[in-house]
Every structure is written in C-alpha cells, then in structure tokens.
Amino acid sequence: MSKRQDILDAALRLFTENGVRATSTKSIAQEAESSEGLIFKHFVTKDNLLEEIIKKGYQAAAKTTSPYLIGQTPQEYVANMIELPIILTRSNPDFWQMQYKIMPLNPISSRYHENFMRPCFERLTECFESLDYPEPDLEAELLLIHIDGVWKYFAANQLDLEKENALVATMKKKYNL
Known part of the structure; x- marks a missing residue:
C-alpha cells in the first residue's frame, strides 16, 4: 500500500473517531506512520x-x-x-x-x-x-x-x-x- 493511501486510511479512521476539527495533521501522520510534511505534499491542506x-x-x-x-x-x-x-x-x-x-x-x-x-x-x-x-x-x-x-x-x-x-x-x- 502507498503512503498516500496510508494517510487517507488513517485520516478516515481518525475523522470517524474524533471528528475533523479535533483531528490534527500530526495525529494523522502518527497514525499513518508518516510525516506531516508528506501529508502536505500530497494534499496541501487538511x-x-x-x-x-x-x-x-x-x-x-x-x-x-x-x-x-x-x-x-x-x-x-x-x-x-x-x-x-x-x-x-x-x-x-x-x-x-x-x-x-x-x-x-x-x-x-x-x-x-x-x-x-x-x-x-x-x-x-x-x-x-x-x-x-x-x-x-x-x-x-x-x-x-x-x-x-x-x-x-x-x-x-x-x-x-x-x-x-x-x-x-x-x-x-x-x-x-
């Protein structure tokens, strides 16, 4: 699986559990075993x-x-x-x-x-x-x-x-x- 997909999957899990506003890009990066920089590289914004x-x-x-x-x-x-x-x-x-x-x-x-x-x-x-x-x-x-x-x-x-x-x-x- 690609890092991009890992980020999408992690974000979906966290958005579902905590809501969008309460989920930081830092927590998404941790969940995806990635970096915030990679999130911004792929998606620019949350x-x-x-x-x-x-x-x-x-x-x-x-x-x-x-x-x-x-x-x-x-x-x-x-x-x-x-x-x-x-x-x-x-x-x-x-x-x-x-x-x-x-x-x-x-x-x-x-x-x-x-x-x-x-x-x-x-x-x-x-x-x-x-x-x-x-x-x-x-x-x-x-x-x-x-x-x-x-x-x-x-x-x-x-x-x-x-x-x-x-x-x-x-x-x-x-x-x-």
Missing part, C-alpha cells in the same frame, strides 16, 4: 485531504449502487432505493459513520452528498409518476427524506443485519413492493 476521502467514498458508493439502480423497472428502482441505506452503510461503514458525524457542519461533505442523491429525485419522480401516484414529486421527496434518515440511523447505531432487513421490509410493504 480540507483537501478530507475532500479526497469524501470524493473516493462517493465514487465507491456510486460504483456499488449503480447495478442496483440502472435499468430497473419503476417498482425495482423504488425497492432498491429503499434498500440503499443497507447497501451503502454495509459497503463502507467507516466512511458513512464519518459522513453521519460531519455532514451537518461540513459544506464539502454536504455538497458531495447532494450531488450523489440529486439524480435519485428525478428518477423517483418518474417512477412514482408511472406508478400513478397522485403527487409523484412529493412522494419522491418523502422517500428521499426517509432514506436520508435511515442511512444516518444505520451509520450511527450499527444495527445487526436482521434488524436492518426487517426495517427495509416494512418500508417495502408500505409501497406494496
């Missing part, structure tokens, strides 16, 4: 380091979720969106725990998340429209609010998979899926 972690996390999320979301019928798409919180939080738990902790106060984190979720609103609206829901745009927004709350709940509480699946199954029943 914010750039954080943005690289977030960028990589959302790239991985897009890669993980695209097979579940592309080319699906409206029913399949809605069902897969309901499963999205499990898929995401299980695929990269440290990243989603960090996101849960920092997103409310971090504009970089919020921006990446909004960009990741934006296409889902449009597609959900189309799905609910084709499923003859009376207000497809409001239905899409409501489901996205639910999904946002659920992934945060899963990231914060690390439930067992059986309970996560039961919660998802209950939500699917509400949509007759």
